[in-house]
Amino acid sequence: MAYDIIRIDDKSTPWLEILVKFGFKNQPFILGEWSTANWSARKSWGCPDGMPNKVFLKQNYGHSVVPILVNGTEYKSTTLSEFLDNMNDPEVYLKDWHFQNHYGTSMYVLHPFFSRDFVNCEKWTSDKNKNPFGDDYRFVYIGRAGSWTKFHADVATSHSWSANICGRKKWFMMPPGSEEFFRCVSSESGFVDDIRDFSELFEQAKVITFIQEPGEIVFVPSNWYHQVHNLVDTISINHNWINSTNLSLVHDFLANRKLDVIQELNDCFSSFHKEEFEEKVEEILTPEVKNNPNTVALFIALRFGNAFLLLRVILISNPSVLVPFHFMLTHDQLSKLYDCAATSKRLPNDFVDDQKDLKTVIRYGELFKACHSANSSDYVQKAEDLNEEEKKQLITVVTEKLSIPKQENDISWNVDIVIGNSHVAKSLRPVVNIQMPTIGGETFEFDIDSFAQFRKQLAEAVLAVNPQE
Ligand SMILES: O=C(O)CCC(=O)C(=O)O
Ligand SMILES: [Fe+2]
Numbered sequence: 001m002a003y004d005i006i007r008i009d010d011k012s013t014p015w016l017e018i019l020v021k022f023g024f025k026n027q028p029f030i031l032g033e034w035s036t037a038n039w040s041a042r043k044s045w046g047c048p049d050g051m052p053n054k055v056f057l058k059q060n061y062g063h064s065v066v067p068i069l070v071n072g073t074e075y076k077s078t079t080l081s082e083f084l085d086n087m088n089d090p091e092v093y094l095k096d097w098h099f100q101n102h103y104g105t106s107m108y109v110l111h112p113f114f115s116r117d118f119v120n121c122e123k124w125t126s127d128k129n130k131n132p133f134g135d136d137y138r139f140v141y142i143g144r145a146g147s148w149t150k151f152h153a154d155v156a157t158s159h160s161w162s163a164n165i166c167g168r169k170k171w172f173m174m175p176p177g178s179e180e181f182f183r184c185v186s187s188e189s190g191f192v193d194d195i196r197d198f199s200e201l202f203e204q205a206k207v208i209t210f211i212q213e214p215g216e217i218v219f220v221p222s223n224w225y226h227q228v229h230n231l232v233d234t235i236s237i238n239h240n241w242i243n244s245t246n247l248s249l250v251h252d253f254l255a256n257r258k259l260d261v262i263q264e265l266n267d268c269f270s271s272f273h274k275e276e277f278e279e280k281v282e283e284i285l286t287p288e289v290k291n292n293p294n295t296v297a298l299f300i301a302l303r304f305g306n307a308f309l310l311l312r313v314i315l316i317s318n319p320s321v322l323v324p325f326h327f328m329l330t331h332d333q334l335s336k337l338y339d340c341a342a343t344s345k346r347l348p349n350d351f352v353d354d355q356k357d358l359k360t361v362i363r364y365g366e367l368f369k370a371c372h373s374a375n376s377s378d379y380v381q382k383a384e385d386l387n388e389e390e391k392k393q394l395i396t397v398v399t400e401k402l403s404i405p406k407q408e409n410d411i412s413w414n415v416d417i418v419i420g421n422s423h424v425a426k427s428l429r430p431v432v433n434i435q436m437p438t439i440g441g442e443t444f445e446f447d448i449d450s451f452a453q454f455r456k457q458l459a460e461a462v463l464a465v466n467p468q469e
Contacts, residue, residue, distance in 0.1 A: 003208045005173070005218075010035045015112040023113065023245040026221040028173055028208070031111065033215030036163055041107035042215060045235055046166030050214060052142065052235050053166075054084045066097045072150055072193070083142070087233070090146030099140040099237075108237055111217070114161050117241040137240035143167075143230040150193040151182060151227040154220060157249045158240040163217040167234025171210055172196075176223035178205040195227055222246040371398045 006029045008018065022029050036042050047053045062081035069075055071091050083094050100120075110117075120136050137158070151172075154160045162169075172195055181201045184192045192198065195207070202209075211231070212218050220226055370379040377398045380391055 005210045031217040036215045039108040069093045090144045093147040094142040097140045100138040139238045141236045145232045148229040153225045157222045160220045160240045162238045165235040168231040169212045170229040173208045173226040179225040181205040
C-alpha cells in the first residue's frame, strides 16, 4: 500500500480546521499553489520558464553573504552572485540563508496556520539580541537540480514548512518512530543519510513519497523524519516554528536533552562547582538547539505570565454554563447555541457575522465564571459596572444555567481570552485559546481578527474531529 500526503485546497478549508485536523494531530499536508500565487517572491524570483530569475536575484541581493553546504557536510560562505554564477554543482546547496533578517518578509504573506509562531514573531525578529532563541528560523534555500537534504528531523522537534517559490522537490517523509527502521550506528546522526538505499523498508515504515510542485507549501510536523530532493533548480522559503500544537513536544525534547547532558557530565561533576556545572550544561545545550529549557520556560512564562497578560479570563462552558459571550445574543440564538454545544451540531449561519463587544464579553465571562464557582448569582447582583437591565438579563441566564444538572457526556470547553499578548500579535490583539477535553485536551489558538468567524469555525472544527450531525 502506498502512503500519500493530503493536499488541501486552502480556499475552501478554514485555517482553524487545518489547525485541528493537522496541527493538533501532527499530520503533514500540502497547501495548494493558490496559497502563494500572490507572493512577490513568486512573481520576481522565478522566470516564466520556471527557472530561478538570476538577474533579479543578483540585482537585488547579489552582494549578500550566503551560507552554502558543500557535499552535504561542510558549511562555507560566499556571495549570492558568486553562488548563482556557479550554480552548476548539485553538491553545493545554498541552505539556511537568513534572508528575512536582512530584507524582511515583504516577499511573502504567511498563511494563518503558519503565522501563529512563537519563534519568529516580531517581538524577537526585530532585535536579534532580544531573541531568546538566539536567532530567527526563517530561511531561503536555493539548489541546483539534483541537490538534496539528507534524512533528518528538524531542529528541537520544531515544525517546519517549506514553500516552493520556483522549482519542484521530491519528498520522503515518515511518521515519528518510523525513523527507527533507518538506524545506522556508523553515521554521526545515528541514521542513514539516504533512505532510497533501503526502499524495501518503505512499506513497513509507512514512508510517504510525493512531489511538491511550484507554489505549493509542505507542512512538516514535529518529529517527522524526511529527506528532500530538488528535481530541477529550485528556490524555497522555509520556516521552523513552534506554536501551541507542538510547544509541549519541544519542551519535553529540551528537558530530556538537558537530562542527557547532565548524565553525560555527571562523571566530572566533582571537578565543578554547582554554578560551573550548570553553566557547562547550558554551554553544551545552547549551540545544539540554539535554545534551551530555560528559554522555553521563559517563553511559556511570557506567553502565560503576567507581563503580557493584561487580562486573562477563563470561560467555562458546559451546556450547564453557557459560553459567556453567547449571552449577548438573543434568547432564540442562545437556545440554538445551546443545542449546538450539547450535540456538536453545526452552527447556523446567522452567527457568522455577529461581531460583539469583546470587553463586555470578557466582563460577562468573569461574572459567569464567578457565579459558576460560587453556584450563585450574587456576583452579578454586586457588579457595579452593570446597569439594572443588564443585571436582570444576566441573572436570568445564570440562574437558568446553574439549575441544569451537569450531565456525564456534556461537551466541556475551556476558552481563554488573552488580551495584550503583544509578542504574538502586532497590536494588542486578543488571542483566544480553546480547550476541548473531549478530544484529548487539545488547544486551539486564534486571534480577534477571527473572532467574528469564531462560532462558525468552531462548529466546523467540532464537526471535523467529532462528526455527529
Ligand atoms: O528543501 C530542502 O532541501 C530541505 C527542506 C527541509 O528539510 C524542511 O523544510 O524541513
Ligand atoms: Fe527539514
